[in-house]
Amino acid sequence: MTQTQAGGGPAPGPDPDGADPARLLEVRDLRVEFRTRDGVATAVDGVSFGVAAGETLAVLGESGCGKSVTAQAVMGILDSPPGHVTGGEIRFGGRDLLRMSAEGRRAVRGARMAMIFQDALSALNPVLSVGQQLGEMFQVHRGASRKEARAKAVELMERVRIPAARERAGDYPHQFSGGMRQRIMIAMALALEPELIIADEPTTALDVTVQAQVMELLAELQSEYRMGLILITHDLGVVADVADRIAVMYAGRIVETAPVGDLYRAPAHPYTRGLLDSIPRLDQKGQQLDAVKGLPPSLLRVPPGCSFHPRCPLARPVCHADEPPLYEVGQGRSSACHFWKELLDDECAE
Amino acid sequence: MTSAPSEGAAARAAGAGGATGAHTAAYESRTALTGTAPREAREAILDVRDLVKHYPLTQGVVIKRQVGAVKAVDGVSFELRRGETLGIVGESGCGKSTVAKLVTSLEAPTSGSIRFKGEDVTRLSGRALKAVRRNIQMVFQDPYTSLNPRMTVGDIVGEPFDIHPEVAPKGERRRAVRELLDVVGLDPEYVNRYPHQFSGGQRQRIGIARGLALRPEIIVADEPVSALDVSVQAQVVNLMERLQDEFDLSYIFIAHDLSVVRHISDRVGVMYLGKLVETGTESEIYEHPTHPYTQALLSAVPVPDPGAEAGRARIVLEGDVPSPANPPSGCRFRTRCWKADERCAREEPPLRIPDGAGGGAGSGGEGADGPGRGTAGNAARHPSACHYAEEKARIVPD
Ligand SMILES: Nc1ncnc2c1ncn2[C@@H]1O[C@H](COP(=O)(O)OP(=O)(O)OP(=O)(O)O)[C@@H](O)[C@H]1O
Ligand SMILES: Nc1ncnc2c1ncn2[C@@H]1O[C@H](COP(=O)(O)OP(=O)(O)O)[C@@H](O)[C@H]1O
Ligand code: SF4
Ligand code: SF4
Ligand SMILES: [Mg+2]
Ligand SMILES: [Mg+2]
Numbered sequence: 001m002t003q004t005q006a007g008g009g010p011a012p013g014p015d016p017d018g019a020d021p022a023r024l025l026e027v028r029d030l031r032v033e034f035r036t037r038d039g040v041a042t043a044v045d046g047v048s049f050g051v052a053a054g055e056t057l058a059v060l061g062e063s064g065c066g067k068s069v070t071a072q073a074v075m076g077i078l079d080s081p082p083g084h085v086t087g088g089e090i091r092f093g094g095r096d097l098l099r100m101s102a103e104g105r106r107a108v109r110g111a112r113m114a115m116i117f118q119d120a121l122s123a124l125n126p127v128l129s130v131g132q133q134l135g136e137m138f139q140v141h142r143g144a145s146r147k148e149a150r151a152k153a154v155e156l157m158e159r160v161r162i163p164a165a166r167e168r169a170g171d172y173p174h175q176f177s178g179g180m181r182q183r184i185m186i187a188m189a190l191a192l193e194p195e196l197i198i199a200d201e202p203t204t205a206l207d208v209t210v211q212a213q214v215m216e217l218l219a220e221l222q223s224e225y226r227m228g229l230i231l232i233t234h235d236l237g238v239v240a241d242v243a244d245r246i247a248v249m250y251a252g253r254i255v256e257t258a259p260v261g262d263l264y265r266a267p268a269h270p271y272t273r274g275l276l277d278s279i280p281r282l283d284q285k286g287q288q289l290d291a292v293k294g295l296p297p298s299l300l301r302v303p304p305g306c307s308f309h310p311r312c313p314l315a316r317p318v319c320h321a322d323e324p325p326l327y328e329v330g331q332g333r334s335s336a337c338h339f340w341k342e343l344l345d346d347e348c349a350e
Numbered sequence: 351m352t353s354a355p356s357e358g359a360a361a362r363a364a365g366a367g368g369a370t371g372a373h374t375a376a377y378e379s380r381t382a383l384t385g386t387a388p389r390e391a392r393e394a395i396l397d398v399r400d401l402v403k404h405y406p407l408t409q410g411v412v413i414k415r416q417v418g419a420v421k422a423v424d425g426v427s428f429e430l431r432r433g434e435t436l437g438i439v440g441e442s443g444c445g446k447s448t449v450a451k452l453v454t455s456l457e458a459p460t461s462g463s464i465r466f467k468g469e470d471v472t473r474l475s476g477r478a479l480k481a482v483r484r485n486i487q488m489v490f491q492d493p494y495t496s497l498n499p500r501m502t503v504g505d506i507v508g509e510p511f512d513i514h515p516e517v518a519p520k521g522e523r524r525r526a527v528r529e530l531l532d533v534v535g536l537d538p539e540y541v542n543r544y545p546h547q548f549s550g551g552q553r554q555r556i557g558i559a560r561g562l563a564l565r566p567e568i569i570v571a572d573e574p575v576s577a578l579d580v581s582v583q584a585q586v587v588n589l590m591e592r593l594q595d596e597f598d599l600s601y602i603f604i605a606h607d608l609s610v611v612r613h614i615s616d617r618v619g620v621m622y623l624g625k626l627v628e629t630g631t632e633s634e635i636y637e638h639p640t641h642p643y644t645q646a647l648l649s650a651v652p653v654p655d656p657g658a659e660a661g662r663a664r665i666v667l668e669g670d671v672p673s674p675a676n677p678p679s680g681c682r683f684r685t686r687c688w689k690a691d692e693r694c695a696r697e698e699p700p701l702r703i704p705d706g707a708g709g710g711a712g713s714g715g716e717g718a719d720g721p722g723r724g725t726a727g728n729a730a731r732h733p734s735a736c737h738y739a740e741e742k743a744r745i746v747p748d
Contacts, residue, residue: 062579163669177670178442207441207606209667212650216666234579237609237652261656278584280613282651283658285632288591289613291584295549 023050024228025074025196030088032066032073034299035081041299043069043083045252051228053195056219058231058243058260060275062296066252067232071198074230075115076105093195111141114189118201120181124173130157130184131169137191156187160217179210183217190221196228203238215242236279240264245332248272251297251307254326258333266347268335270312273343306338314339395600396430396453396486396568401462403448407675420675422448423459424624427701430568435594435601437615437632439608439647441671444621446604447491450572453602454488455479466568484514487566489557491573496557497545503556504541507531510563517564530559535589551582555589562593570602575610587614608651612636620644623682624674626701630732638730640704640739643683663742681737689738703731704739 032044043066051057059067072078073085076097090097092113097105117123125133134156135149144152150169157165160183162176173181182202189197199218203211219242222229233239239246239260246263248256248271256269267273274292294311297303303310309319318338326334329344337343404419423445430436438446451457453464455471464471471482487510490496497506508527511518518526528538534555545553554574561569571590575583587610593599605611611618618635620628620643628641639645646665653662667686672678681699684690730741 062581179670208608208647208650208652209441210670212652212664212666213668215652235652236580236654240654240656240658241652264654264656275580276654278580279654280584280587280609282609282612282636282648282653283655285612285636289584289588291588292581293585295551295582 023052024093025051025230026089026091027070027074028089028091030070030073030090031086032069032078032083033086034083036300039300042252042302043299044073045302046088047249047252047254049247049254049257051196051230053228054223054226055245056222056229056231056243058233058239058246059249060234060236060239060246060272061249062234062275064296064299065249066299067249068200070249071115071200071230071232075113075198076109077115110137110194111192112194113196113198114192114194116182116185116189116197116199116202118204120178120185121173123185124181124188126173129170129172130176134169134184134188134191137188141192152191156191157184159190159221160184160187162187177210179206179213182206182210182214186214186218186221190225193225194227196230197222198230198232200232201234202231204233204235211238218242236275248275251302252299253307253336254334255308255336256334257326258330262330262333266344268329268333268340268344269337270314270339270343271308274311274313306336314343392432392434394429395432395467397463397465397468398429398453399427399463399465401426401449401452401464402460403445403452403457404460418675421624421677422674423452424674424677425462426621426624426626428619428626428629430600430602432567432600433594433598434616435603435614437611437618438602438604438621439606439611439618440621441647442606443671443674445624445674446606446621447572449621450488450570450602450604453568454486454570455483456488480513484517484564485566486568486570487561487564489554489561489569489571489574491576497553499545502542502544503531503536503548506545506556507541507559507563510560514564526563530563533562533593534559549582550578551585554578554582554586558586558589558593562597565597566599568600568602570604572604573606574603576605576607583610590614608636608647620647623671623677625682625735627683627735628733629701634730634732638732638741640730640732640734640741641683641736642687642689644734645742646686681735683736689736693737697737699735699737701733701735703733704736 027050028048030044030047031042034041034043047070049057059070061067069078069083074090078085085098088098092108097108100108124130131150131153134153135146138144138149138152139146154165154169157169162168162180162183173184176184202218203214206214215238218229231239231243243260245257245259247254248269250271256263256267256272258268263272264276267276271292274290277290278292280289292311297307297310305321306312306315306319306324309315312319322338324336324338326336327340329335329340401423402425403423404421406416407418407420408414409417426449428436438449440446448457452459459472462472466482466485469482471479474482501509504527507530508523511523511526527541531538531540536552536555536559545556548556574590575586578586590601591614594601603611603614612632615632617629617631619626620635620641622643628635628639628644635644636648639648646667649663649665650667665688669686672682672685678685678695680696681687681690681694684694687694
């Protein structure tokens with residue numbers, strides 16, 4: 001997956017997600033600001049990551065830490081103004097999307113990369129039948145006739161297992177259940193067989209049973225089409241099941257990246273460890289939960305030094321002053337904590 | 351944008367653990383009175399029998415005709431013991447919130463009884479009803495919409511005193527409110543702020559403070575942590591557990607997150623389409639479920655452990671929940687059940703301890719971690735509404 005050479009100790013170097021031209025998507029040092037009346041909020045503050053074809057990268061973090069804004073910047077659908085990309089590169093299939101014309105980006109969006117949103121009801125057009133909305137994709141991007149488009153729409157609905165697809169193609173979004181609407185949105189994202197899908201909390205509003213159906217479908221289609229998938233979520237359970245790698249965000253930055261197994265076994269950042277300790281487990285009748293104390297900071301006033309220090313149980317004076325870089329901490333792993341080594345040693349000792 | 355009050359309060363509250371500060375006599379702990387009797391041995395403070403709530407479906411604008419009914423709750427019975435937490439789980443629309451509204455007398459049932467310390471609440475009115483209502487308080491799901499945006503925190507938390515001035519006489523109110531904020535880990539200096547100035551977790555604390563104002567014995571919490579991030583969710587769950595011990599509260603805790611429910615509950619009821627389909631202790635339900643619906647629900651929960659998934663039985667339910675206006679005949683789960691046969695369409699399975707589920711009648715198993723999995727041990731001896739109730743191996747990973 002990644003081209004990192006292990007070893008070399010705790011050098012604050014290039015992040016282990018380092019540029020790999022072979023990867024489908026390469027985001028380098030992305031910066032996004034929101035200019036509001038109250039000041040400038042840096043929602044994304046130097047974020048780098050990559051996704052290969054067929055790979056699933058999960059992005060984790062509490063609400064407000066910049067997950068959705070990162071996704072919107074990659075898709076080119078940032079709310080602007082007040083949002084502005086103020087730096088970085090987004091290389092997709094070798095080309096920097098930030099240097100592309102608006103028209104060029106529109107052509108990429110939908111056809112080569114597509115997004116699945118949390119709230120399907122507001123993402124779908126309420127006054128068009130789902131068959132029309134799906135069919136439109138083929139008419140606009142592929143020059144299909146109305147008849148062909150309709151046939152394609154029904155085929156897609158069947159693909160995402162909408163029962164009686166032919167009869168239901170004329171129904172409107174509100175006539176479907178939450179889980180079905182989410183599947184229709186997946187169908188829409190898949191319509192043109194994109195190379196990359198970004199799913200922003202695709203199952204957060206759904207019951208566990210429906211969530212399981214939707215995730216299974218998504219995983220199956222992904223491996224079939226060998227798409228890259230960015231899965232944004234705050235649910236550590238969902239991620240464990242489907243992701244290859246995880247990036248944990250805090251206050252606009254990536255604070256840890258790791259292959260999924262390593263991250264759960266031995267997190268290298270106190271924030272990740274705190275999130276894992278916060279969740280009650282289905283398979284354990286636990287004692288008191290080890291909650292991460294406090295709240296994430298306002299992005300208008302990010303604390304100096306390590307932005308996690310007011311909530312960090314391991315914080316020391318150096319953390320108040322020096323911002324930790326993203327250290328390379330192992331094969332394909334990085335952590336933005338001065339004391340990552342202690343943390344890992346501690347976990348190995350347990 | 352997020353102008354939530356400083357870290358201070360949240361951080362203080364997060365340290366939940368032990369007792370916060372000195373509470374005055376008004377909110378002194380009640381545990382002293384009940385001692386530490388094991389929860390199973392305590393008296394049932396609430397006894398709900400055959401509870402039904404049908405919402406009429408009408409047609410016609412001028413002359414309304416009833417054309418049917420949404421059977422939101424359709425014959426639900428359970429007990430709540432003093433100091434315990436009863437968790438209620440189930441998919442969206444199965445009737446959880448309706449049960450909450452009935453138990454807190456926010457709505458009147460179509461039929462059935464709700465006995466609070468022996469007295470049927472559904473038959474009370476006037477002062478007697480008011481007195482019972484005081485003892486059963488509700489905490490709502492959505493901290494963003496359940497608080498009046500134009501009222502200060504002090505007014506919100508103190509509002510119940512308007513209806514029950516006997517709890518805190520006029521001169522006492524300010525102090526009582528500040529004390530309540532302190533109890534839930536909010537800075538009492540925040541009394542004059544408005545809800546939008548708080549984060550989701552802090553708003554949920556405000557809702558809990560308000561729920562505690564009248565010193566109720568029972569709190570019905572409808573999805574109290576569902577809208578919160580995991581870290582803040584853990585803070586609020588810890589707070590609720592601390593308050594329970596401190597004030598000997600009994601909780602009905604409604605949620606669709608099965609992991610949170612396991613964590614906080616002593617006993618659990620699983621609902622499907624207006625009915626309880628399985629009830630038992632936390633370990634009976636999570637380690638020895640016998641109803642296919644419970645098994646499917648549990649198997650669908652993702653576990654935050656990449657290794658655990660291997661070898662775990664996964665049951666992905668097909669289809670959606672049928673409409674509660676027109677539930678299937680016989681067993682309501684049969685349209686999605688992999689074990690359904692013609693008997694299930696004909697005969698409705700009652701909620702009872704399955705025949706032949708391990709141990710003789712007299713052996714009264716302690717539940718808990720009975721004999722090994724797979725064998726229908728004592729732990730399977732808890733009520734399940736399925737004709738073919740039996741354990742299934744490895745639903746929850748070890
Ligand atoms: N006032 C009402 N009039 C008509 N139908 C209602 C009313 N209130 C609830 N219902 C219906 O009763 C059923 C149960 O609703 P309820 O709100 O109790 O579900 P729930 O289990 O709390 O679901 P959720 O997990 O989504 O909160 C649903 O089908 C709902 O649409
Ligand atoms: N349209 C907008 N205007 C101003 N600020 C915004 C806007 N969209 C997002 N933000 C801010 O950017 C930050 C990151 O938001 P977001 O990416 O949505 O978080 P999440 O990680 O929950 O997806 C938040 O502080 C949010 O308030
Ligand atoms: S750098 Fe310091 S404050 Fe930041 S996570 Fe590491 S120990 Fe905590
Ligand atoms: S009674 Fe029949 S349909 Fe209902 S849960 Fe049991 S096996 Fe399934
Ligand atoms: Mg978001
Ligand atoms: Mg509800």
